[in-house]
Amino acid sequence: MADHGNKCYIPGCVGDVSTFHTLPTERNCQKAWLMFIYNRIPQQFNSKLLVCSSHFTTDSFSNLGQYQAGFAQRLILKKGAIPTISPQASTSQQGRGSEQLPPSPRSRDVECQTDSTEKTRSIGTQLSWGTLKDTRVRSKGTQSKVSSFDVGAETTPSLPTVPLSSTRINFTPCKRPRLEFDEEEDRFEPHDSTYNAGDSAVTGESGSSQQTTYNVSKYIVFESCLRELFDTCPLCKTKCDVQCRRMGTYVAFTQLCPKCSYHRKWESQPVIGSTPVGNLLVSAATYFSGASFIQFEKICKAMQLQIIHYDAFQRHARNYLEPAIVHKWNLDQNHLFRKLQEGGKVAVAGDMRADKRGHSGKCGSYSLMHLASNTILDMQLVQSNEVGGSSHMEKEGLKRCLDHLESNRLEVEYIITDRHPQIQTFLRERNIAQLYDVGHFEKGLSKKLDKLSQQKGCGIVRNWKRSMKSHVYWSAASSTSGPEKVAKWTSLINHIQNKHIHENPVFPKCAHPDRVSRDPRKWFQPGSMPLHKVEKILTNERVLKDVGKLSPHPHTSPLQAFHSVSLRFAPKNVVFPFIGMLCRLYLAAMHYNENGVCEQENTRSQGESTAKPLKTAPSYDYITALMKLVFEELFADPAPFVQELKQIPIPFVF
Numbered sequence: 001m002a003d004h005g006n007k008c009y010i011p012g013c014v015g016d017v018s019t020f021h022t023l024p025t026e027r028n029c030q031k032a033w034l035m036f037i038y039n040r041i042p043q044q045f046n047s048k049l050l051v052c053s054s055h056f057t058t059d060s061f062s063n064l065g066q067y068q069a070g071f072a073q074r075l076i077l078k079k080g081a082i083p084t085i086s087p088q089a090s091t092s093q094q095g096r097g098s099e100q101l102p103p104s105p106r107s108r109d110v111e112c113q114t115d116s117t118e119k120t121r122s123i124g125t126q127l128s129w130g131t132l133k134d135t136r137v138r139s140k141g142t143q144s145k146v147s148s149f150d151v152g153a154e155t156t157p158s159l160p161t162v163p164l165s166s167t168r169i170n171f172t173p174c175k176r177p178r179l180e181f182d183e184e185e186d187r188f189e190p191h192d193s194t195y196n197a198g199d200s201a202v203t204g205e206s207g208s209s210q211q212t213t214y215n216v217s218k219y220i221v222f223e224s225c226l227r228e229l230f231d232t233c234p235l236c237k238t239k240c241d242v243q244c245r246r247m248g249t250y251v252a253f254t255q256l257c258p259k260c261s262y263h264r265k266w267e268s269q270p271v272i273g274s275t276p277v278g279n280l281l282v283s284a285a286t287y288f289s290g291a292s293f294i295q296f297e298k299i300c301k302a303m304q305l306q307i308i309h310y311d312a313f314q315r316h317a318r319n320y321l322e323p324a325i326v327h328k329w330n331l332d333q334n335h336l337f338r339k340l341q342e343g344g345k346v347a348v349a350g351d352m353r354a355d356k357r358g359h360s361g362k363c364g365s366y367s368l369m370h371l372a373s374n375t376i377l378d379m380q381l382v383q384s385n386e387v388g389g390s391s392h393m394e395k396e397g398l399k400r401c402l403d404h405l406e407s408n409r410l411e412v413e414y415i416i417t418d419r420h421p422q423i424q425t426f427l428r429e430r431n432i433a434q435l436y437d438v439g440h441f442e443k444g445l446s447k448k449l450d451k452l453s454q455q456k457g458c459g460i461v462r463n464w465k466r467s468m469k470s471h472v473y474w475s476a477a478s479s480t481s482g483p484e485k486v487a488k489w490t491s492l493i494n495h496i497q498n499k500h501i502h503e504n505p506v507f508p509k510c511a512h513p514d515r516v517s518r519d520p521r522k523w524f525q526p527g528s529m530p531l532h533k534v535e536k537i538l539t540n541e542r543v544l545k546d547v548g549k550l551s552p553h554p555h556t557s558p559l560q561a562f563h564s565v566s567l568r569f570a571p572k573n574v575v576f577p578f579i580g581m582l583c584r585l586y587l588a589a590m591h592y593n594e595n596g597v598c599e600q601e602n603t604r605s606q607g608e609s610t611a612k613p614l615k616t617a618p619s620y621d622y623i624t625a626l627m628k629l630v631f632e633e634l635f636a637d638p639a640p641f642v643q644e645l646k647q648i649p650i651p652f653v654f
Contacts, residue, residue, distance in 0.1 A: 008052040009037055010083075019053035021077050032082040044215070055083035213270045213277045214631050220305065221268075226253065230266070233257035248308035250276035272635065279308045283316035284630055288325075288623045290569035290587055322583045323641035324629045326648070328622070329586040332593070336375065337408045345413035347371045349437070350401065351559045352394040355572050355581075361390040363578070365566075365585050366397025368405070369559050371416070374596045376562060376589040378404050381582045383651040395422045402430070416551045419444075435551040439560070442472045448537050458530045463522065464496055468538075475547065478511075482548030489547045493535050498523040562592045578650050590622040 008020065023046075024030055034041045037049065053075050058064055060081035066072040223244075230242045230253050238259040245252045251268045269278040286293050293313045300307045340346055349369045354361035361384060368378045380400040384390040398417075405412065414433035417423050418440040427434045446469060453462040475488040487507035494502055498520070500510040524531040537543070566588035570581055595618040634641050 007050065008055075009046075009049050010051060010055060010086075013052060013054065019075055020050045021053065021056075021075075023047060023049040023051075026080065029080050029082060036083045051083050055085045056081060057084065213272065214281055214627060218278070223251075226251070226268075229253075230255040233260060233262050235262050236260045246306060247276060247279070248312060249278035249282060249306060251306070277631075279312060280316055280320065280630070280635075282307055283313045284321055284627060285623075286313070287317055287321045287583075288587065288626050289620075290584065290591075292574070317580070319638060319642070320630050320634055322579055323638060323645045324626055324634050325583040325586050326645045327634075327641050328626060328629060329590065330644070332590065333378070334408075336370075336377065337410060340370065340377075341409055345411045346377075346405075347413045347415075348377060349416040349556045349559055350398055351418065351437075351556050351563070352397055353563045353566060354390065354393070361393070363581060364390065364393035364397060365581075366394060366401055367559060367562060367589075368398075368401040369556075369562070374558055375593045377401075379585055379589055380404075381578065381585065383578065386651045392422070394420060395426055398423060398426065402432070416556055418556075419546055434549065436546055436549050437556040438473055438476050438550050439555050439557055441546060441550060442469050445469070445472065445537070445543075449534075452530075452533055452537065455533075458533065460522075460524065460530055461534060464524075464534075468492065472550075476550035476552055479552065485550060486544055486548050489544070490539060492538060496524045496534070497526055497531070558596070562588070562596075565592050579645070579648065582648070587622075591618070591620075594619055594622055 023033055031041055033049065033051065034045060036055070037051070038045075053061070056077070060078055061067070061075045062078050063072050063076045067075050227242060227244075231239060233240050233255075236257065236259050238257055240262070241256045241258060243254040243256075245254070249269070250271070253266045254264075255266070256263050269276050271277070272280075283293075286296055293310060297307065297310065299305075347370075349371055350366060352364050352366045354364040363381060363383050365379055365381045367376055369375065370377045378401045380397045382393045382397045382400070384393055387393055387396045402412065412432055414435055415427065416435045416437050417427075419436050424434065446465065449461055449465050449468065452458050453465065471489070471492050475485050479485040479488060484506055487502075487504045490504065491502045491507055491510065494500065495510055500512075500514070502508055502510075524534070566585055569588040569591075570576060570584040576584065
C-alpha cells in the first residue's frame with residue numbers, strides 16, 4: 001500500500017490513497033501491469049509502482065462488499081488481477097475509485113501535470129506549454145487578462161507559481177528548496193498526443209527523486225534551437241531580451257519581455273547544490289567506462305559540444321569517483337572472501353603486470369586469481385621505489401596478496417606462478433605449494449627452439465617445434481606425479497629419432513599407435529648435430545626440475561586475459577597517479593569478474609559440420625552500481641568514503 005505522499009502512476013489519474021495497489025511479483029501478471037502503464041515493457045522500472053482501484057473491474061477485488069459496507073479500510077486484489085480500465089473510461093463498477101475523475105484541462109493538478117493542454121505545441125520547438133512560467137506580480141484588476149492561460153507549476157526557485165483556476169493569483173513561498181539533492185520531487189511535464197508514458201517514467205528500484213537526476217534520457221540540442229524558444233514572449237508576442245549562462249554541460253536562459261515584464265528562467269539540467277548533474281555524469285561515465293577524458297574532450301571539441309574542463313574532471317574524480325570505486329571494490333572483495341571461507345582451502349594463480357618492459361617500470365600490479373571461479377581475488381599495486389627496484393616488485397606484490405588472504409582467514413592450497421627465482425624462494429620459505437604455469441614454460445622453450453632453428457643445418461627443428469610444444473602440455477596434463485611428467489618429457493628424445501620404446505619403467509612405451517615411417521628424413525638422425533643441440537635444451541638440469549612441477553590442469557592464461565582487459569582501463573603509454581592507477585585496475589577487475597564466466601552460445605555455421613562458439617555481449621552492471629553509489633549515497637555525504645580512500649598508503653612520488 002502507499003502512503004499519503006504517493007500517487008497513481010497512470011498519467012492523468014489522481015486516485016484515492018486508500019485504494020492504491022503495488023506492482024505484483026508474479027512475472028506474467030507483472031508484465032501485464034507494465035504493458036497497461038507504459039504501453040511497453042521498459043528495461044528498468046520502479047518495483048513499487050502504484051495503481052489505484054479505479055483501473056480494475058469489480059470482480060478483481062476479494063473484499064469489495066466489506067469495503068463498501070465500511071467493514072474494510074482497503075481493497076484487496078485477487079491474485080492475478082490486471083488493470084484494464086483507462087483513466088478516461090467512465091465506469092460504474094469501480095467502487096470508490098469511480099469517484100476519482102481526471103481533472104479537466106482547464107484546472108490541472110499542480111503536482112501531476114499529466115493531463116492534456118488546450119494548445120498544441122510544435123514538436124520542432126521541443127517546448128511544452130507547461131514550461132512557460134509567468135512570474136509577474138499583477139494587481140487584482142489585471143488578473144482577468146491572464147486567467148485563460150494555464151501556467152505550469154514548475155518555475156524559478158525565487159517566485160513559485162500555482163495554476164490559474166480563477167481570476168486571482170496567490171503566490172506562496174516554497175516549503176523546500178528545489179535544488180537540494182535529497183528533497184527534489186518527481187514531476188511530469190504535459191505532453192502532446194504522441195506522448196508515451198513509458199518513455200519518461202521514473203525507473204529504478206525505489207522511485208526516489210535521486211534517480212530521476214541521472215537515470216533519465218539525455219539529448220543533444222543545438223543552441224540556435226534553444227534560443228528560438230525564448231525569443232518571443234508567450235503572452236504578448238513581443239521580442240524578448242534573452243541572457244544565456246553556461247557552466248560545462250549546463251546552460252540556463254533568462255527571458256524578459258520589455259513590454260509586459262514577463263520573466264522566466266529555464267535550466268537544461270538539475271542542479272545539486274552548486275553542481276550540475278550533467279557535469280558530474282560526464283566525469284563518472286568517462287571514468288567508470290575506462291575511457292580517456294583527453295580523447296573524449298577532443299571529440300567534443302571537434303563537434304563543438306560544450307563539456308567540462310579537465311580540472312573539473314580531476315576534481316570530480318578526487319572527491320567522488322575514486323572513493324566510490326574503492327568502496328565498491330572493498331564490498332565486493334569482502335563478499336567474495338566470506339563466500340570462499342565456507343569452502344576451505346583455495347587454489348590460486350598469480351602474475352604481475354608492469355607498466356613498462358624490462359627493469360625500467362615505475363609501477364607493477366600483482367593479481368591473484370581464484371582458479372575455480374575465474375575471479376580476481378586480490379590486486380596489489382607496488383611502486384619500484386618502495387622495494388629498491390623494479391626487479392623486486394613481483395615478490396612484494398605476491399607477499400601483500402598472500403598477507404591479505406591470511407588476514408581474511410583464507411588458506412592457500414597451492415599457487416600457480418611463473419618460474420621467477422625470487423618467487424620460488426619466497427614460497428618455499430612460507431611453506432606454500434607452488435606449481436609452474438605451462439604457458440610460461442612453453443613460451444621460454446619456444447624462444448630457444450626458434451633461435452636453434454635459425455642455425456645452419458638445424459632446419460629440421462622448425463618442423464618439430466609445434467609437436468614439441470604440444471608435448472609439453474600433454475606431459476603435464478596426462479601425468480599424476482612429478483616423476484611421470486619427467487619420464488614422458490624425456491621420452492621425446494627417443495621419439496624424434498623414431499624410437500618408441502624407452503628404458504624408463506615409469507613410461508616404457510609411447511602412447512601413440514605404432515607406425516612405420518616411409519620417409520626417414522623427417523626424423524632426427526642419431527649422433528647428428530641438431531639432435532645433440534635439441535637434447536641439450538630439452539634435458540637441461542633446470543628444465544627437468546621445472547617439468548616435474550608443471551601445473552596439470554589450470555594455467556595462468558585467464559590472468560593474461562585479465563591483463564589484456566586492464567590495458568583498456570590503464571594503458572601503458574599513459575602515466576597515472578598512484579590512486580588513479582589503482583582505481584582503474586579495480587575497474588578492470590570488476591569488469592572481468594562480472595564477465596569472466598559469461599556463457600557462450602553455440603551456433604552452427606552454414607557449410608561447416610562443427611559448431612563454433614558465439615560470444616555473448618558483455619554486461620556493465622558494475623557501472624550502474626557505481627552510478628547509484630555516487631548519486632544516491634556518496635554525493636550526500638562523501639566524508640566516510642573519502643576517509644576509506646585515505647587509508648590506502650601512497651608511496652613517495654619520484
